[in-house]
Amino acid sequence: MQARKDEILAKKAKLAELKRQRELRTREVSANRASVGSSSDLVSPSPGRADQDRQKLDDLIKNLVGEGSRPGSTGPGGAGSPAGKGSRPTSVVSAGELSNENSESATQTNRHSHPLSISTQILSTAPLSTIYEFQPSPVKEVFSYSKGVQTTAEWGTQTSGAQAFSDSDSDDGEAQATSTSGKRLSRRERDREEELRQNIRKEIEEELKAAQNAAVDGPLISDSQTTAAANFPARALTAEELNAVTSSEEFMDFVERSSKVIERALDQEYDILADYALSGENGIEDDDDEYGNTRGSKGPRRVKEVAQFYDERWSKKRMISAIDFSPKFPELVLAGYTKNPSAPHDPDGLVQVWNMHLHDRPEFVFHAPSDVLAAKFSPFHPNLIVGGAYSGQVFLWDTRAKSAPVQKTPLTGAGHTHPVYSVDIIGTQNANNIISCSTDGVLCGWTVDMLAQPQELLTLTTPPPSKTEDLCPTCMAFPQTDPTFFLVGSEEGTIFPCHRYDRAGSKAGVDQRVSYRGHAAPVMSMDFHPARGPVDLGDLVLTTSLDWSVKLWRVRAPAATSTTGSLSGENAAVAPVLDLTREDVVYDAAWSPVKPGVFSVVDGAGGLEVWDITVDTEVPIAKVQPSGRKDARSMMSKSLNRVAWEQSEGKRLAVGGLDGALTVFEVGPDIGGKDSARNEEWTSVKKLVARLESTTTGTVNGVNGL
Amino acid sequence: MDQSSPQSSWSTTMARLSSKAGVVATVVIDSSLGSVIQTSGHYSISHSKSSQSANSARPATENGLGQLATGSSDLEELAAMVWKYVKSTEALIADIDSEDEIKLLRLRTRKHELVIAPDPKYILVVVHEISGV
Numbered sequence: 001m002q003a004r005k006d007e008i009l010a011k012k013a014k015l016a017e018l019k020r021q022r023e024l025r026t027r028e029v030s031a032n033r034a035s036v037g038s039s040s041d042l043v044s045p046s047p048g049r050a051d052q053d054r055q056k057l058d059d060l061i062k063n064l065v066g067e068g069s070r071p072g073s074t075g076p077g078g079a080g081s082p083a084g085k086g087s088r089p090t091s092v093v094s095a096g097e098l099s100n101e102n103s104e105s106a107t108q109t110n111r112h113s114h115p116l117s118i119s120t121q122i123l124s125t126a127p128l129s130t131i132y133e134f135q136p137s138p139v140k141e142v143f144s145y146s147k148g149v150q151t152t153a154e155w156g157t158q159t160s161g162a163q164a165f166s167d168s169d170s171d172d173g174e175a176q177a178t179s180t181s182g183k184r185l186s187r188r189e190r191d192r193e194e195e196l197r198q199n200i201r202k203e204i205e206e207e208l209k210a211a212q213n214a215a216v217d218g219p220l221i222s223d224s225q226t227t228a229a230a231n232f233p234a235r236a237l238t239a240e241e242l243n244a245v246t247s248s249e250e251f252m253d254f255v256e257r258s259s260k261v262i263e264r265a266l267d268q269e270y271d272i273l274a275d276y277a278l279s280g281e282n283g284i285e286d287d288d289d290e291y292g293n294t295r296g297s298k299g300p301r302r303v304k305e306v307a308q309f310y311d312e313r314w315s316k317k318r319m320i321s322a323i324d325f326s327p328k329f330p331e332l333v334l335a336g337y338t339k340n341p342s343a344p345h346d347p348d349g350l351v352q353v354w355n356m357h358l359h360d361r362p363e364f365v366f367h368a369p370s371d372v373l374a375a376k377f378s379p380f381h382p383n384l385i386v387g388g389a390y391s392g393q394v395f396l397w398d399t400r401a402k403s404a405p406v407q408k409t410p411l412t413g414a415g416h417t418h419p420v421y422s423v424d425i426i427g428t429q430n431a432n433n434i435i436s437c438s439t440d441g442v443l444c445g446w447t448v449d450m451l452a453q454p455q456e457l458l459t460l461t462t463p464p465p466s467k468t469e470d471l472c473p474t475c476m477a478f479p480q481t482d483p484t485f486f487l488v489g490s491e492e493g494t495i496f497p498c499h500r501y502d503r504a505g506s507k508a509g510v511d512q513r514v515s516y517r518g519h520a521a522p523v524m525s526m527d528f529h530p531a532r533g534p535v536d537l538g539d540l541v542l543t544t545s546l547d548w549s550v551k552l553w554r555v556r557a558p559a560a561t562s563t564t565g566s567l568s569g570e571n572a573a574v575a576p577v578l579d580l581t582r583e584d585v586v587y588d589a590a591w592s593p594v595k596p597g598v599f600s601v602v603d604g605a606g607g608l609e610v611w612d613i614t615v616d617t618e619v620p621i622a623k624v625q626p627s628g629r630k631d632a633r634s635m636m637s638k639s640l641n642r643v644a645w646e647q648s649e650g651k652r653l654a655v656g657g658l659d660g661a662l663t664v665f666e667v668g669p670d671i672g673g674k675d676s677a678r679n680e681e682w683t684s685v686k687k688l689v690a691r692l693e694s695t696t697t698g699t700v701n702g703v704n705g706l
Numbered sequence: 707m708d709q710s711s712p713q714s715s716w717s718t719t720m721a722r723l724s725s726k727a728g729v730v731a732t733v734v735i736d737s738s739l740g741s742v743i744q745t746s747g748h749y750s751i752s753h754s755k756s757s758q759s760a761n762s763a764r765p766a767t768e769n770g771l772g773q774l775a776t777g778s779s780d781l782e783e784l785a786a787m788v789w790k791y792v793k794s795t796e797a798l799i800a801d802i803d804s805e806d807e808i809k810l811l812r813l814r815t816r817k818h819e820l821v822i823a824p825d826p827k828y829i830l831v832v833v834h835e836i837s838g839v
Contacts, residue, residue, distance in 0.1 A: 237741045245736065245743055246716065250827060255716040255734070258823035258830040259723050261810060265821050266726060266834060273814060360722060 022055075264357045300670035303610055303622045303653070309335070309354040309662040310629060311362055317342055318350060320656030322375040323644040328382035330646050331356040332363060333654050335662045336375035336387060349389050351375050351397060354662060356652075366397040367404055374423045380432050384448065388420030394436045394444075394451060407451045415444050415454050422476040426483045435478070437488065441471040445500070460488060460498060463512040471496070471510065477526035479555070480538050487516075487555065489523025489543060497555065514556055518576040521547035525588045528555075533596055535682040540577075540689065542599055544586035550601055552578035552613075554693055577692045578617060582609075587657075588643045594650035596685045598671055606638030608655050610671055614684045617692075622671065626655060626663035649673060720746065728834040730818070733785045735829040740789045745781040749833060788831050792824050 237245065245251055309315075315337065322336030332353055339348035349368025370391035378384035385397040387405075392415065395405040409415045416438035423436045425448075433455065434446040445456035461469045473488035484500045488510075495516035502508050524544045531538035541553045553576050585604040592598035597614035609620035628638070640657035650672035656662040667673075724732045724746040731747030792811065799806050811822035814836070823830045 237736070237739075237743065242743060251743075252716050254825050254828045255719055255830070258825060258828075259719050261823050262821045262830060262832050263723060263726070265810065265812060266728070266832070271836075360726065 260358065260361075260363070263360060264355070267357055267359045300668045301610075301621050302668040303608070303624045303665050303671070304667075305624070305627060305663060306652070306666045307356060307359060307664045308626065308629070309352075309359070309362070309664070310660060311352065314346075314350055314352060314362070314365060315660040315662075316340060318660045319658050320641055320660060320662060321371070321373050322351075322387070323642040323654050323656050323662065324376045325644055325646045325652070325654065326353075326377045326382065327379045327647050328377075330648050330652075332377075333644070333646075333662065333664065334375055334377060334385060335654075335656055336372035337660065338371040338373075338390075349387070349395075351385060351387055352662075353385075353399070356664065364399050365403050368393075368395050368408075373419055373421050376423055376425065378425050378432075378448070380425065380427075380429050381448075386423050386425060386434050388423040388436050388438075390419045392416035392418055392420055392438055394420060394423060394434060394446060396434075396448065396451060409446070409451045409454075415457075416440075416442055418442070421474055424476065424478055426478050435476070435486075437473050437476040439472050439474065439491075441473060443473075443476070443488075443498075443500075456500070458498075458500065458508055460496070460510050462490075463496075463510055463515070474522050474524065475526050477528050477541065479528045480531055487526055487541065489519075489526050489545075491522045493517070493519035493521055493523060493545060493547065495519070495523060495526070495541075495543065495553070514572050514574060516553055516555075516576070517573045518551050518553075518579065519543065519545040519547055519549065521545050524586065525590075527590050527599075529591050529596075530593050531596075532593070533682045534679050535596070535686050537596055537682070537685060537689075540591075542589045542591060543576075544589045544601065546585045548582050548585055550580040550582060550586050550589055551576035552580075552689075552692075554689060577689055578613070580611075580617075587639070587641050590643050590645055592650045592672055593645050593647045594672060596682045597688075598650075600643050600645070600653055602640035602643040602655050602657070604639045606640055606657065608640065608643065608653070608665065610653075610667065612671070613688060614681050617688075622667075624665065626661065626665075629659060629661055645672075720744065723832065726834075728836075730833045730835055731781060731784070731831075732833075733781055733788070733831040735785050735789055735831065737789075737792075737825065737827050737829050740786070742782050742785045743828070745785070747781075747833070749780050749784055751780050751783055784833075785831070788820070788822060789829065792822060792829055796824070 317340045318337035320335050321338050322334070324334050326332035326334070332355055334351055334353045337350040337352070340346055347367035348370050349372035351366040351368070351372055352362035353364040353366075355363040366385065366387075368387060368389055370389040370393060372387045372389055372395075374388040376386055378386060383399045385399070387395040387397070389395060391411060392409075393411060394409045394415070396407040397403075398406045416436065418438040418440035420436045420438045423434060425432050426435050427433055432448065434448060434451075435443065436446070437443045441460040443458040443460060444454035447455050460471045460473060462471045471488070472491035474491055475489040476486055477489075478486045484503075486498055486500070487495055488498055489495050497511040497514055497516075499506055499508050499511060506513075522545065524546060525542075527542045529537045529540035529542075531540075539555045539557070541555050543551050543553065545551070553574070556574065582601070582603055583605065584607075587602055587604060589599055589601045592600070595612070598610065598612045601609045601611065601620070603609070606625050608624050608626070610622040611620045615621055625638070626640075637659040638657070640655050642657070643653060643655045646652040646654075651666055652672075653665045653667060654662055655665070720732060720734075723729065729747065731749040732745065733742060734744040735741070736743055791813075792808070795808055795811065799808055808824050811820070811824065813820040813822065817836070818833055819836055821832045821834070
């Protein structure tokens, strides 16, 4: 108190001095004026005095009014520079001056202002000091609370934290005064949050109660409107909310997933509630009479169309260039497509994976920047699909990823620079490579993990006695057993055996000693016999060509030492074992995976033929055409490019061609099916081939060993 | 192309679903709130004295998508009932095995089949007519 009194005294003294100075100054001014003009002498003192009066009045008002609003700045402001202010007596009240004098006068009337400020701020300042000075232990408690507040604060901000903040600010009149003490604020915040939490809890409880009520009331209330109103705890979403929901990734995922599931459920044809005891009309439908459209193929040798896949958005105006059944999921079949010339903004290349149980839409759609010419499921990884493109790129798609390829080879000279018409995955589960072959004779091996650069690169050339070295492979085929040996079919019709690596007696590349001659036009497809039976038929190859023929070959063992021909070396031309001439260009042929003598053929006239050489080597045992789509363009669009068997059971066949529709057929028990192959069929195929071979080699060449 | 307008991609999916043969109505419900997000088709609910679930559909003329106008109040009511049904089934499954969850509900009645695909956040319901039984 003593110090305070001293301070006040000192200030009073200062004030007195200031007053004196002011008076001196005004006197000076009036004296000046008097000396300048005597006419104004009478009037001059009064404005001076008025000035003084006003000054005092101003001071007083400022003391009273200004003090209450600014209690924080009293101390430091007053200590500023009172002497400087005193030297400005004129009452031209500028904003700066006002604030200065305000602080100055605050120091003067410190004692007056104190009770005044207390009276307005009782709630804020007084309890604040008592808490901090006398209760140290609760302060610690506050600390622990503030930890709790930290965690709940996060929670709060997630829901409506920002609003709570601004609320607390605007609610408290003296927020400015309290803002200095953070602890106090946090306490208030905590209160606030507690309140909010309680509100939320209350709301949730109410909701729950409503739901329970609804559940209880539901069955009781019969009126439709009231049930809807009372039962549904829902509120209608606003347009904005609706938009937010429907544009969220999550929602689209949901629609994608659930609609697929539901479509599969709806497409499921079998009615599990069918009551076979009731009537015969549903019970015994699985008979022959409904296969009228399959032209004479009935009974155990029937070929019945079961599904046709076509997507208005994606399949339109594209040709099917590749078909493959998934080795893991027999209901999935992929189709590769060329570009749609009328849609330049769509990706050129396309692969769609269709599901036998999902009729209206593809299970997956994959894109490629260039026409897809070949595509295949990886036999070693059910999620991966490899494809070759017109640009010379090799693509790798993953069914777990989006539609863009997960990997692709670069468009550089390092790999292929010509169209890749054939790709395959060769090797074993733990060591396999993607093998691709382009029409400039380049064969590349890639690791599945890295497509940036080919692991091996082999350039195939036509062996010497030809006019040109260039070789244009149109197709490539690996036997089941040997990953280092393969055949390529060329544009001129000759089929060359090739080695991937150097071997005893033969170099990597085209084997110069043997060639398979017989086709007079580009070879369109080659297929090694799958040979999963008691007799090894893995050396049989089926080829098709634009010369309207399908040919069956027996391939020499690749190892040089085991070549039967003693005439080792110079270009032994091997003739086909069997030559089947058709009525149109033949695009593709494929062996049945289960029946040793059965294969299927598709041709440019749009026909699918199924052959069984154990039954007949002259005519097919079944011939069908896929049902035309309504808007099929012309006769020309019927042509079929590809055929593929379902691998595990051999019961289904997929064909596709120019019109972009993928058609799946189911075959009768004589053509396919798990247990249909009998052992004698294998031996009869073996015998047949031996007989045919002896006749052909006897007549054509007469040199080979006999 | 497709990715540019996500809105249209899911609505075309729904359009295709609702235009499938036999499909009478489709409803998408928000699972937590129970609010109807999207409906299509027509469905009329008739409460006969015998049972609540005996519903009959009037000949369905496929309405445009997302129209919450005529005929949708019935659909909303259907949504409410399905929501309740799903919730009670969820409770049942939770009672049997708390770590289990529903993947699909197929509810066959004499007249219809309701295929319900529940999801943590949304529920998709498709009502379709049984043909040939």
